[in-house]
Amino acid sequence: MDMITDKIICVRHLQDQNVLKSYGLNGPLVDGQEDKIESASKKILEETRNGNFNRIRILYTDKTIRIEQTAKMLASELKKNGEIEISTETDERLNIFYQGEVLLPINYKDGEHFDPLMQAWDAISDEAYIYRNIDYRFGDGYGFKKYPLLAKSFLKSGESVADLLIRRYSLIVDILSGKLRGENELLVLCTQSDLPLLLLELQEVGRMGNIRQEELPFICWQVYKEKIQKNYNGDIPMGYTISLDLSDLVNSDFKEVVMLAKKNIEDRKAVPPSSIQDILNTTDNDFSEIDNNFKKEIGVGIDSTSIINSEFGFYPVSVVIPYYNSRSTILDVLRSIELQNLTKKEMSNVEVVIVNDGWKDDLEDIVIPSDYSFDLKIITCEENGGRSVARNIGTRNAKHDILMFLDADNLVSGECLREHSIRNKITPDQLYTSLVANIFLEDVPKITSPYFSENKPLPKPNDFNEFRVKEEIKSSSVGIHDIKRDTTVEILKETDNFRKYGFGRMVAYYDLPSMYATYCVSVTKTMFQKIGGFSEKFKGWGMEDSFFGAIGIVRGAKIIPILSCGSYSINLPSHSGSEEKEKMELKVNVDRYNKLMRDSFV
Known part of the structure; x- marks a missing residue:
């Protein structure tokens, strides 16, 4: 029967010399650290007496000079006691993290x-x-x-963290099984700091219960950040000795969780990277070549603030608007479309598809199609399916090849449709997005009246007060991962209008796909179909547009901002019923987004 190990000692190696040129990353120890070895020896002997052990086994790796030297110094010091049998043994699973x-x-x-x-x-x-x-x-x-x-x-x-965890998890399973020591023998591991930290993390995680093996590395990291890091000021000091009581782990089924976590990592490594996130991590968003081609054709840059000359025409566009509890804004939205800087003939090539997503208004009594010079279609759903469902239904009923998606509380400036139309025609199959100015409902008349009263289009907002331009983010905010501290971000500026936002880069808790926020965006129907539409796995508020953006990137699109026009987003009461419910829905959708991003992708 395997011995049950519940008490072990970890000793971090002593300080090594900074001799990168002479030894690379595997240098010998600094002289004059005998006091640390003496201190470690005293603690180990004290544990030996307290636990009635009569032998000590020191486990170390001889592949790392600093660990081997530390282990041999420790064994020599312990042998001075003369009362306890000391043995040493090497185990390659204690090899340090290889840094190339x-x-x-x-x-x-x-x-x-x-x-x-x-x-x-x-x-x-x-x-x-x-x-x-x-x-x-x-x-x-x-x-x-x-x-x-x-x-x-x-x-x-x-190495990768996956490489290291496979070694460490294998070693920990044997420790928990009692395979690494004999009867009445104290196990001492001479190692680098990651192993005792991992064991401390597992002690905490083991008390949680119901841990999925694929989540084990990330839960351990969270425990480290929240509970362990501050106790050791970020890391375990050189020569430090930690006594660990693993009885809670030994007396549970946690060994099986670690075994399965190890197998999960090995299985992942055996398969080439194929998740959405894997692909995003190796994909850029540099649209410089697209910009150059567009500039040759049109005379202005694709992300220029300059308006395209109307002589370059207009191409048919279908505008899809999901509608739910937006009675107070929908007429202003339609008015902003009606007053676009388009000729009568060009306006005849605009289609608006409103999808009433189960709201009990009689929308046909509010919106009269004959009041508008564009083709207006209203589709009513019996049940509320969510914005993804509504947009997908609207797209299936759209007749034009260029699609724009607007929210029902979003007013567009006068050049918006032309600017999106020409880009999608000249450089198709990209993901285009306009910036927004956030306004309150009571401010709408002040903004619109000077223009709508004279049948003039809305100007581009002077102040784009939205997250892609500048945002102060609290560490407590909900995002696709946690951030360490409050921060201010200026994403457009920091990423050169998203050009430098590829290869999995994060700005605070925003990734590149989250830049495709569907206040006012456009895409060709061909790319929409390649993406598969908006995922209907997202219910309630948030993340369906980010996931659409992620699949678009995988399918070869770049996310490109259109800075020559913009829109006004009216802040309405939450469609979820309350801000608290909306926040809960967002958290659920963030978790769903992160899971989908890690799933295999074909």
Whole structure:
């Protein structure tokens, strides 16, 4: 029968020399650390006496100089006691995290700081636990794209977190099974800091119960951030000794959870990356070539603030508007379309499809199609299916090849339809989005009356006070991942109008797909069909447009802002019934979005 291990000791290796040029990332120890070894030895002997152990087994790796030297110094110090049998044994599962091979500057000298190493640690932490890309390898620069400093500084990339966890989980299963020590024997692991931290995390996670194995690495990381990090000021000190009581884990079925987590990671590694997120992590959003072609054809840049000359014409557009409890705004929205800077003939090529998504208004009594010079179609659904369902129904009933999606509380400036139309015709199958100015319902007459009263189109907003331009984000806000602290972001500015937003980049908790916010967006029907429409898995408020954007990127589209026009988004009471319910719906949809992004994609 396997021995049951409930008490183990972890000793972090001593401080090693900064000798990158001479030894690479595997340098020997700094002299003069005998006091730390003596302190560790005293703690181990105290645990030995308290637990009535009569033998000590030190487990270490001989593949790392600093760990091997630390283990041998510790064994030598313990043997001075003379009363307890000391044995040492190597186990390759204790090998440190392989950090690849660095490419040092020609004038680099041992002892100097090498900044790319710190950036590599930050990158692998973000990739593995924020973006959940645990197959990302230490030092990988994504081909000079996402981490250009790393691409220039690593001759060879290191391991991934997945590689390390396979080793660590295997070792932990054997520890919990009692396979690594004999009767009355205390197990001492000489290791780097990740293993004792992982064991501390597992102690906390083991008490939670009902943990899905595929979530284990990410739940452990959350426990570290919330409960463990502050206790050790971010990391376990060199030479530090930790005594761990694993009885809660040994006496539960948690060993099986760890085994399954290890198998889950191995199975994932055996299959080429194929999730939506995997594809986004290797895809750019640099639309410079599209911009150049558009500029040659039209004379202005595709993301220019300059309005396209009307001599370039207009191409038929179907505008799809989902409608639910928007009686107070729908007529103003339609008026803003009616007053577009289009000729009568051009307006005859505009179709508006309103989909009443189960709201009990008699919409036909509010909206009279004959009042408008464009073709207006109203479709009524018996039940509320949500915005995805409404947009998909509207698209199936749309007759034109260029689609625009507006919300029923969104007023468009006078150039909006032409600007979207020409871009979709000249450079089709991209995802175009306009910016918005957020306004209150009581401000609508003040904004619209000077123009609507004289049958003039709305001007482009002077102030785009929306999240893609500038937003102050609280750490408590709901997003696709948590952020560490309150922050202010200026996404358009920071990403060069989304050009530098590829390769899985996050700005706070926003990814590239979330830039496709459906206040006022457009796409060709061909691309819409490639995407498969708006996913109807999202119910309530939020994330269906981001997921549409994600699939569009996978299908080859770039997300491109149109800055020459804009719209006004009227802040109405929540369609969900309350802000609290809306927040709950968003959280559910964020979880659903993250899961779908990790699912296999064909």
